[in-house]
Amino acid sequence: MPRMTDLLLTGGRIIDPASGIDQTGDVLVRNGVVVEISHTKCAADVATVDCEGCIVSPGLLDIHVHLREPDTSGHHEETIATGSAAAVAGGFTTVCCMPNTTPAIDCRTVVQSIQQRTAAVNLARVFAVACGTIGRKGEVVAPILELVESGAIAISDDGDGIADSGVMRRILSLVATADSVFMQHCQDPTLTRGAAMNAGPLATRLGLSGWPREAEELMLRRDLVLNRSIGARYHAQHLSVAESVTALREARAEGQPATGEASPHHLLLTDHECDNWNTLAKVNPPLRSAADIAAIKEGIAEGTITVLATDHAPHPTHTKETDFASAAFGMVGLECALPLYREALIDDGVLDWPAMLAMMTSTPAEVAGLSHLGLGRLEVGGPADLTVIDPDAEWVIDPEAFRSAGRNCPFTGRSVRGRAILSVVGGQIRHQLTGERSTSAIDEKASVR
Numbered sequence: 160m161p162r163m164t165d166l167l168l169t170g171g172r173i174i175d176p177a178s179g180i181d182q183t184g185d186v187l188v189r190n191g192v193v194v195e196i197s198h199t200k201c202a203a204d205v206a207t208v209d210c211e212g213c214i215v216s217p218g219l220l221d222i223h224v225h226l227r228e229p230d231t232s233g234h235h236e237e238t239i240a241t242g243s244a245a246a247v248a249g250g251f252t253t254v255c256c257m258p259n260t261t262p263a264i265d266c267r268t269v270v271q272s273i274q275q276r277t278a279a280v281n282l283a284r285v286f287a288v289a290c291g292t293i294g295r296k297g298e299v300v301a302p303i304l305e306l307v308e309s310g311a312i313a314i315s316d317d318g319d320g321i322a323d324s325g326v327m328r329r330i331l332s333l334v335a336t337a338d339s340v341f342m343q344h345c346q347d348p349t350l351t352r353g354a355a356m357n358a359g360p361l362a363t364r365l366g367l368s369g370w371p372r373e374a375e376e377l378m379l380r381r382d383l384v385l386n387r388s389i390g391a392r393y394h395a396q397h398l399s400v401a402e403s404v405t406a407l408r409e410a411r412a413e414g415q416p417a418t419g420e421a422s423p424h425h426l427l428l429t430d431h432e433c434d435n436w437n438t439l440a441k442v443n444p445p446l447r448s449a450a451d452i453a454a455i456k457e458g459i460a461e462g463t464i465t466v467l468a469t470d471h472a473p474h475p476t477h478t479k480e481t482d483f484a485s486a487a488f489g490m491v492g493l494e495c496a497l498p499l500y501r502e503a504l505i506d507d508g509v510l511d512w513p514a515m516l517a518m519m520t521s522t523p524a525e526v527a528g529l530s531h532l533g534l535g536r537l538e539v540g541g542p543a544d545l546t547v548i549d550p551d552a553e554w555v556i557d558p559e560a561f562r563s564a565g566r567n568c569p570f571t572g573r574s575v576r577g578r579a580i581l582s583v584v585g586g587q588i589r590h591q592l593t594g595e596r597s598t599s600a601i602d603e604k605a606s607v608r
């Protein structure tokens with residue numbers, strides 16, 4: 160694959176939610192930077208990609224993924240290399256990785272090791288989210304100012320919520336001082352001991368311990384009360400119940416800098432998916448009811464929930480091929496999120512393409528504090544991170560074809576529409592789909608930034 164620093168994307172529907180651009184035309188990239196966005200033909204003697212019938216979007220951002228590095232556990236669930244390949248294959252040019260790794264991302268050295276791995280892999284931009292507490296144990300507050308200074312773009316103990324209110328209050332204060340954002344995994348652990356799926360008749364029939372919906376709302380509401388006097392930027396991850404949408408709506412109406420995120424599975428699947436002890440449907444927070452899906456969609460339509468993430472959570476097959484109670488929580492998402500969001504939101508009339516892409520580009524960039532790097536938008540002079548989407552490409556989800564090391568996907572065999580056909584990071588083609596075959600381009604000499 161030749162080094163490709165100059166690139167012309169012709170005839171696509173250019174959508175940039177940040178500036179409101181929605182027009183057919185050309186985008187010209189030189190030396191990693193967007194140099195022209197034109198509704199007419201750009202004249203340039205460079206490599207050209209015909210984008211007719213496709214959408215040319217700012218590179219998609221996913222602010223909630225698990226890349227499982229560092230990993231001294233030997234579980235081999237994913238690496239920054241395989242996770243980044245999965246990201247660009249799914250159209251994501253930037254991802255933010257969660258700190259529930261081994262060791263956890265709770266000190267400067269680990270943040271730096273992720274930056275070094277990202278530069279060596281050189282596929283997607285990867286930003287580390289660092290722990291709120293040492294070892295993600297929920298007890299001793301991590302050196303948050305130092306972590307932010309070393310490049311952590313957000314603070315979270317994702318995988319667990321911060322149960323201790325006193326610890327949470329200190330974390331919010333430090334996050335506010337650092338002008339960072341706290342991303343909460345809302346789960347009151349005292350309500351979910353041994354819980355495997357949504358509490359309800361199906362859990363009872365399957366003989367599984369139920370996960371009450373209150374576990375999510377309680378922690379979210381507590382956080383929002385604590386944050387009233389602090390005013391830290393606060394982001395609620397993977398919302399699963401209607402009551403959370405209500406709580407977030409109220410806090411935003413009060414003027415709190417609180418945001419929320421949805422994930423594809425909480426918009427398309429209910430707890431019925433867990434029937435017959437289907438471990439691929441086991442996820443944290445659990446799949447809920449059709450009424451919850453409707454409430455999350457309402458929250459999205461009205462702008463209470465402004466971020467679409469994946470919570471990409473790869474696990475080795477053997478951790479899912481076991482009994483439901485002991486199976487791992489989580490599912491992969493990077494390589495199928497785009498068409499799944501299309502199905503849940505565009506096909507259902509909740510959003511149009513520009514509104515949906517805003518939730519995958521400019522808004523998450525703002526939440527994660529990445530807008531100032533020019534990420535999540537398309538502008539002349541800005542970094543050439545672009546995703547070309549064929550909105551009507553029909554395909555069938557097949558985890559065996561994923562770049563991710565994870566195969567744990569409850570959407571296997573689903574016919575979907577919409578696919579990233581080209582992912583460009585800093586002017587470099589990192590993924591290109593040609594016909595039925597796709598390739599990941601790795602240019603050893605090029606640098607990510």
Ligand SMILES: [Zn+2]
Pocket residue numbers: 317318319344396397443444
């Ligand atoms: Zn989580």
